[in-house]
Amino acid sequence: MGRYTKIFATFARACLVRDMTFRTNFLLECITSIGWMSMNLAFYLLVFTFTAEIGRGTGWTREPFFAFVATGLIINSIVQALFMPSAEELTEMVRTGGLDGVLVQPLDAQFVLSLHRVDFSAFANGLVGVGLLVWSLARMDHAPGVIAWILYPLLILCGVAILYSLVIMLAAATILLGRNQSLYDFWFYLTNFSRYPAEIYSGPWGGPLRNLCTFVIPILLVVNVPARIIAQPLTGQGWGMVAAAFSAAGASLLVSRIVFQAALSRYRSASS
Amino acid sequence: MVFPYTSPMHNSSQNAAIHPQKSRAASREDAGREPVIAVESLAKEYRVYDKPEGLLASISGLFQRKSRIVHALRGVNLSVGRGEFVALLGPNGAGKTTFLKLLSGIITPTRGTAQVLGHVPWERADDFRRRFALVMGQRNQLWWDLPAAESFRLHKEIYRIDTARFERTRDELVDMLDVRKILLQPVRELSLGERMKLELVAALLHEPQVLFLDEPTIGLDVVAQHTLHRFLTHVQAQRQMTVVLTTHYMKDVAALCERVVVITHGDILYDGSLDEIVDRFTTHKIVTLDLDDTPSLERMERFGFPCEIRGPQVILRIDRPRIAEVLPEILRSERVRDISVEDVPLEEIVAALFRSEAAQPPTTHQEARA
Numbered sequence: 001m002g003r004y005t006k007i008f009a010t011f012a013r014a015c016l017v018r019d020m021t022f023r024t025n026f027l028l029e030c031i032t033s034i035g036w037m038s039m040n041l042a043f044y045l046l047v048f049t050f051t052a053e054i055g056r057g058t059g060w061t062r063e064p065f066f067a068f069v070a071t072g073l074i075i076n077s078i079v080q081a082l083f084m085p086s087a088e089e090l091t092e093m094v095r096t097g098g099l100d101g102v103l104v105q106p107l108d109a110q111f112v113l114s115l116h117r118v119d120f121s122a123f124a125n126g127l128v129g130v131g132l133l134v135w136s137l138a139r140m141d142h143a144p145g146v147i148a149w150i151l152y153p154l155l156i157l158c159g160v161a162i163l164y165s166l167v168i169m170l171a172a173a174t175i176l177l178g179r180n181q182s183l184y185d186f187w188f189y190l191t192n193f194s195r196y197p198a199e200i201y202s203g204p205w206g207g208p209l210r211n212l213c214t215f216v217i218p219i220l221l222v223v224n225v226p227a228r229i230i231a232q233p234l235t236g237q238g239w240g241m242v243a244a245a246f247s248a249a250g251a252s253l254l255v256s257r258i259v260f261q262a263a264l265s266r267y268r269s270a271s272s
Numbered sequence: 273m274v275f276p277y278t279s280p281m282h283n284s285s286q287n288a289a290i291h292p293q294k295s296r297a298a299s300r301e302d303a304g305r306e307p308v309i310a311v312e313s314l315a316k317e318y319r320v321y322d323k324p325e326g327l328l329a330s331i332s333g334l335f336q337r338k339s340r341i342v343h344a345l346r347g348v349n350l351s352v353g354r355g356e357f358v359a360l361l362g363p364n365g366a367g368k369t370t371f372l373k374l375l376s377g378i379i380t381p382t383r384g385t386a387q388v389l390g391h392v393p394w395e396r397a398d399d400f401r402r403r404f405a406l407v408m409g410q411r412n413q414l415w416w417d418l419p420a421a422e423s424f425r426l427h428k429e430i431y432r433i434d435t436a437r438f439e440r441t442r443d444e445l446v447d448m449l450d451v452r453k454i455l456l457q458p459v460r461e462l463s464l465g466e467r468m469k470l471e472l473v474a475a476l477l478h479e480p481q482v483l484f485l486d487e488p489t490i491g492l493d494v495v496a497q498h499t500l501h502r503f504l505t506h507v508q509a510q511r512q513m514t515v516v517l518t519t520h521y522m523k524d525v526a527a528l529c530e531r532v533v534v535i536t537h538g539d540i541l542y543d544g545s546l547d548e549i550v551d552r553f554t555t556h557k558i559v560t561l562d563l564d565d566t567p568s569l570e571r572m573e574r575f576g577f578p579c580e581i582r583g584p585q586v587i588l589r590i591d592r593p594r595i596a597e598v599l600p601e602i603l604r605s606e607r608v609r610d611i612s613v614e615d616v617p618l619e620e621i622v623a624a625l626f627r628s629e630a631a632q633p634p635t636t637h638q639e640a641r642a
Contacts, residue, residue, distance in 0.1 A: 007429045014426065018417045021458070100378045101413040105430050106401035268318065269379050 007107065008115055015118040029121035037073065037125050041132070044069060058199040064231035065197070067136040071227040072195055073129030075159040077122050083164050085117035087171045094174055097270035110260050114168060133230075140231065148229050151242060155226035158249035162222050163191065165252035172256075172263035194222040218248035308482060308514045309352035309375060314384035315538075316345040316370050344370040346538040347384060354481075355512040359519060359529035359546075363626045367538040368518040372484045375516070376406045389481060402431055405475035409487035412459070413471060419456045420470040424477060431478035438477065445473040449503055465496030472500070476507060483508075485517040489524055501527040522618040534625055541625065546618075553625055554616045557595055561586040564607035575602055584609075 019026045044065065047054075054060040060068065090113055093099040102112050137144065144152070170187055193213050198220045201210035213220040225245040228238055322338045324330060345367045352358055360368045373379045375386060377393035377400070386393055391400035407413075414423040428438045446452050449469040454462055459470070468488060475483065485504075489497045505528060508515050519525060525532060525546060532549055534542040542549065559576065563584040572578040575598050576590035590598050595613065602608065 003429065003432065007426070010426045010429050014415055014418055014422050017422065018415075021417060097408075097411060100373065100406070100408070101411065103378050103396065104376050104401055104404075104406050106398040107430055109396075265380060267379060269373055 004108075004111060007111075011116050012118045016120055019120050026121055029119075030124040033121060033125050034128060037128060041066075041069070054197055055199045058197060059232045060197050060199070063136045063140040064142075064227075067133055067140070067231040068197060068223065068227035070129045070133035070136060071156070071159075071230065072223040073132065074126050075156055075163065075223060075226075076191070077124075077126030077129060078156075078160050079163045079167065081119050081122035081126070083114055083167050084122075085119045086114055087167045089117055090171045091174050094267075095270060099175070099267065100269055103264070103267070109264055110168065110257065113171065114164070137230070142231070142233055144230050145234070148234060152226055152230045155229055155242065155245055158245045159222035159226060161249040162218055162245075162252045163194075165249075165256035166190065166217070166219070168256045169259050172260045175263040175267055190217065190219055191222075194219045194224075197227075198224045214244070218244075218252065221245045221248050307351045308354050308356075309350065309386070309388050309516070311348055311350040311375075311386045312384060313347045313349065314345055314371075314374060314386055315343070315347045315382050316367075316374060316379065317382040318342045318344060343538050345374070345381070348535075348538070348540055350533065350540065350543070352514055352516065354514055355508075356531055357508055357515045357517070357529045358531045358533060359517050359525040360533050360535060361519070361525065361622055362535035366535045366626075368535055369486055370538075371535065372406070372486050372516065372518060376404065376484055377401070378406075402478065403480055404482040404484065405478070405480040406484045407471050407475045407486065407488055409468065409485075409490040412467065414459045414467070414474060416460050417458055419458055420451075420474070421455045423459075423470075423474055424455075427474055427477050433478055441477055441479060442473070445476055445507075448506065449473060449499065465492050465499075468492060468496070468500065469503075472503070479511065481511075481513060483513055483515045485515060485519075487519055488517070489519065489521055497521070497523065504528055522622065526618060534622070536626060549621060549625075550615050550618070553621050554592070556589045556591050556616065558614045558616055559588045559590050559595075559599070559602075560610075560612045560614070561588065561602065561606070561608060562610035564609065567606070 048062045048065075052061055054065055090099070093102070093113075099113075102109055102116075105112065166187060193209075198210055198214070200206070201213070201220070210220060221241065221244055225241045228241065232238070318341070319339050320342050322340065324333050324338070348367075348371065360371060362368045370379070374381055375388055375393055377396045380394040389400060389403050391397050393400065414420050415426075424438075424442055427433070428435075433441070446455065449472070451466065451469050451473065454466055454470070459467060462470070472488070489500055492500070501524065504515070507513065508528075515528075517524065517529060530545060532542065532544065532546050533540055534549075542552075544552075556576070558579070563586065566583050567581065567586060569578060569581065572581065572586055572588060576588040576594070578586060579589050580587040599611075599613070602611070
């Protein structure tokens with residue numbers, strides 16, 4: 001096992017020990033999270049009592065759409081469990097000077113600041129997402145092929161990478177500004193776009209928005225590409241989206257790395 | 273009647289002793305000690321924005337802000353040899369912690385160079401960071417909700433300490449500080465003194481060659497301070513570790529450090545031994561008398577400056593060159609029950625040193641609009 005894997009395992013173990021110390025809080029977080037997600041699912045079920053498909057001819061009928069929602073749940077739960085708790089804590093670490101302690105350790109600071117806190121309760125949604133995915137796939141007419149099954153987890157990782165890059169760039173802004181609560185709100189608004197099929201963004205306003213959220217901030221590729229691969233037959237356009245998702249993930253990671261390192265070199269530290 | 277023990281600083285004689293860092297640094301290197309820390313013309317400036325008072329001013333501040341440059345360090349030179357225990361003294365805001373942060377690579381300087389263990393600190397090379405430790409008395413680096421044993425385990429992985437060495441070092445440090453019984457207790461439940469002991473254990477687990485201590489005894493009771501003094505003295509001597517300490521407690525300095533560096537307004541004002549501070553910056557000694565009767569002010573003024581007369585107990589300030597002649601005279605002319613002769617308390621000397629520099633206005637603050 002590599003050193004960084006061992007260190008991450010130690011972080012995760014420590015967080016689990018801490019979560020188990022406050023068991024009621026842990027259970028409440030799981031219940032709140034699953035409750036919020038159940039309300040969303042109920043809302044989508046309600047929508048499908050009025051329509052058979054989201055957008056005419058898009059292929060997003062009830063079961064494929066729930067596979068889409070399940071994919072979104074899985075990706076979001078990974079980001080929420082692994083990266084968001086650390087990113088949220090960064091504001092406090094910059095404000096109080098706690099970041100100093102990280103910078104003197106012989107470790108990659110981005111690794112520590114991205115992964116030192118793990119929120120195990122956020123995995124609850126991911127597990128429900130896996131269950132929802134199995135349920136949807138079992139009821140769909142279309143059965144995913146071998147290539148789709150190989151690409152699906154890789155594209156999930158691409159989605160996680162794109163969201164992670166966004167989170168870590170906002171965290172970098174925290175280092176430069178000292179506080180950026182509004183930027184985390186901005187992250188929440190942006191990720192809202194990723195929750196719906198790209199096809200709904202059409203027309204004079206939707207078209208430019210779709211281009212912006214695909215090519216500039218590739219948020220629309222996060223869920224759409226893996227969901228389309230698993231829920232709909234693979235077409236030529238689908239391969240283009242796969243290529244776009246891999247490229248966007250690589251580019252996002254690279255840009256976020258550059259931005260984060262630049263921010264660290266400008267860190268001022270807090271007065272003691 | 274109570275007067276300060278220290279007299280105003282005599283500028284003519286003492287200005288010659290101010291800013292001696294270059295010659296001292298050179299002389300230390302001449303002495304053949306391997307320089308572990310070498311700092312040259314190190315400067316750090318910050319741009320700070322003034323927040324105007326009032327609603328209207330705050331709104332206009334959104335579009336145009338007044339800023340100024342704060343000089344936290346102004347071109348400092350310093351050389352520290354292997355195994356030295358150096359105290360950085362200075363009033364609040366003097367630049368001590370900024371200096372430690374630069375030496376540990378947390379922040380980057382505006383100008384100047386520094387090498388610690390042969391590395392430029394702010395390049396943050398892993399090989400460098402594996403060989404030093406920083407302990408900040410006002411910040412907790414252990415996992416707050418977990419027992420310290422968990423944080424130690426994490427340190428083992430971060431610093432790649434092999435299991436046998438880790439267990440040996442941990443047990444040795446834990447026994448020295450007598451903290452074995454609290455290892456499995458969540459850190460948030462421990463007292464400040466217990467936490468600081470565990471912070472020190474964590475910092476020393478990877479056997480650093482350089483240790484930076486930023487006010488490690490702040491808020492600790494006398495017993496805990498004494499324990500840390502004994503521990504640090506022992507570990508530093510045993511490992512020949514280079515230690516740089518910032519503190520406001522002169523007891524720390526007296527117990528631990530042979531060398532003192534005084535920083536004010538981002539400049540080094542004094543660099544030398546602790547004894548030398550007393551020699552250079554005091555012109556008198558404090559003589560405490562316990563007499564048979566309560567003397568008058570005039571009677572005591574014959575011997576020196578009476579700082580305090582409380583019943584038969586008198587505290588006199590006497591010029592150092594006159595001590596040899598005045599003491600026999602006191603014993604001859606007064607009925608003395610008890611007598612003691614002491615140097616001026618270190619706190620008083622250092623405070624006077626700070627005050628003398630504080631009287632000089634800071635310079636070259638630029639103003640700008642952004």
